[in-house]
Amino acid sequence: xxxxxxxxxxxxxxxxARSLINGLEQANYHVDWKENGRxxxxxxxxxxxxxxxxxxxxxxxxGFDVCREMRRLNLRQPILMLTARREEADVDPAQKQRVAxxxxxxxxxxxxxxxxxxxxxxxxxxxxxxxxxxxxxxLVQSTGELYASRAEQVGLDxxxxxxxRPLAVQADEKQLxxxxxxxxxxxxxxxxxxxxxxxSLVREEDSAVFTVRGTGIGIPDEDVAQLFNRFHxxxxxxxxxxxxxxxxxxxxIMKGHQGQVSVSSGEWGTEVKxxxxxxxxxxxxxxxxx
Numbered sequence: 492x493x494x495x496x497x498x499x500x501x502x503x504x505x506x507x508a509r510s511l512i513n514g515l516e517q518a519n520y521h522v523d524w525k526e527n528g529r530x531x532x533x534x535x536x537x538x539x540x541x542x543x544x545x546x547x548x549x550x551x552x553x554g555f556d557v558c559r560e561m562r563r564l565n566l567r568q569p570i571l572m573l574t575a576r577r578e579e580a581d582v583d584p585a586q587k588q589r590v591a592x593x594x595x596x597x598x599x600x601x602x603x604x605x606x607x608x609x610x611x612x613x614x615x616x617x618x619x620x621x622x623x624x625x626x627x628x629x630l631v632q633s634t635g636e637l638y639a640s641r642a643e644q645v646g647l648d649x650x651x652x653x654x655x656r657p658l659a660v661q662a663d664e665k666q667l668x669x670x671x672x673x674x675x676x677x678x679x680x681x682x683x684x685x686x687x688x689x690x691s692l693v694r695e696e697d698s699a700v701f702t703v704r705g706t707g708i709g710i711p712d713e714d715v716a717q718l719f720n721r722f723h724x725x726x727x728x729x730x731x732x733x734x735x736x737x738x739x740x741x742x743x744i745m746k747g748h749q750g751q752v753s754v755s756s757g758e759w760g761t762e763v764k765x766x767x768x769x770x771x772x773x774x775x776x777x778x779x780x781x
Contacts, residue, residue, distance in 0.1 A: 496608065499540035500524045501531035501557065502573065503550050511544065518605075528557035535566050542608055546573045569611055610721060610736055613743035622748070625662040627699050627767070628653055631692045634668055638675040638688070646684030652691040658699045660767045662748055667767075670744040671701065673737040674763050678705035682760070694769060701765040710756035718754060741765070 498515060502508040503526045512522045523540065525531040528549055535543065543561075547554040554572055561570075635651045642649035660667075678688045686706040693700050710718065714725040719742040724735040738752075741763075745752045750767040 496520045497538075497540045497542075498522045499531060499534060499538075499543045499568075501526075501528060501543065501549070501554075502546045503527060504546075507546075507573075528552050528554075528560070531557060532560055532564070532566070535561060535568060536564060540568060541611065543568050543570045544573060545570050569608075610740050610743060613740065613747060616747075622661045622663055624659050625664045625667065626657045627660050627662070627667075627692060627701070628657050630664060630668055631671060631690070631701060634671045634675070635690050638672075638679060642679055642688055645679070647679065647682055648685070648687040650687065650689040652689070652693075654692060654694065658692065658694055658769065660699050660748070660769060662767070666744045666747065670741045670765060671703075673741050674703040674765070677737060677763075678703050678707065678761070681705060681707035683707070686760075695766075697769050699767045699769045701767070702762060704760065704762040706760040708760075709758060710754070710761055715754060715756060719752075 496519065498520050500508060500511055500515075500522055502511065502524065508524050508526075512524060515522050523534060523538070525534055528545075528551070531543070531545070534540070545554045545557060549557070558570060561568075632651070632653055635649075635653075639649040639651065675688070675690065682688055682705040688703070688705045690704070691702045693702075710725050718725070718738050721736055721739045738754075742752050745765060745767075748767055750765060753764045753766075755762050
């Protein structure tokens with residue numbers, strides 16, 4: 492993501508802006524700051540930042556007004572809205588509280604910005620690294636062991652079933668590991684003790700199939716079709732932290748690998764499957780994992 496880290500901040504409060512800029516620059520983002528929507532729109536038109544962080548409450552207009560004008564001008568950059576409540580008093584204690592809230596929000600924005608920028612890259616076809624033969628058995632095992640420890644700490648049973656021999660896929664290892672981790676993150680988050688999270692990896696004909704199954708809260712039927720839309724969260728997930736971007740990222744990673752992702756859910760919990768082409772014959776001159 493080194494070439495995909497330019498953020499525009501539109502925020503009229505200097506104290507809030509400084510705190511957000513400091514937090515994002517520490518994460519190696521380049522941040523340009525504009526104090527009003529008019530200047531922000533002009534900067535976006537001329538410089539095309541990768542992400543816009545926009546204050547909802549600006550002095551002469553709302554963030555919604557700015558969004559509408561950007562869309563009218565066909566400026567399609569992803570936009571994050573700042574909705575922090577502001578204190579009217581300028582006394583020192585109030586100012587400290589505002590800065591503290593801004594710093595806390597900066598940490599959340601850093602994580603959200605990472606996810607949203609990565610998703611935008613994937614959707615634009617810019618994030619695919621070089622695909623190479625990757626042992627999915629080793630990848631899944633090493634990732635699963637990290638989550639097995641986390642599951643034990645919160646009182647969940649964790650089962651892992653892997654093939655004895657390597658299963659090779661043509662993959663960007665970093666992206667694929669991210670997809671696996673996203674699914675395990677969700678499963679642990681939505682499963683309460685003494686529940687169970689299980690993962691497996693099997694070969695099915697010419698595909699490798701990775702499955703995560705958790706005995707968690709399940710997904711309402713009316714939400715299943717929208718799960719892979721950015722920012723969508725199930726109506727029974729409001730009490731859990733999250734941005735609604737994890738599954739959208741997983742789906743885009745699968746598209747980049749010519750793979751598929753599927754979800755089934757019910758009162759018993761939720762199961763997510765990733766299906767990847769197994770053959771690496773075109774690179775290796777023969778098949779691995781046979």
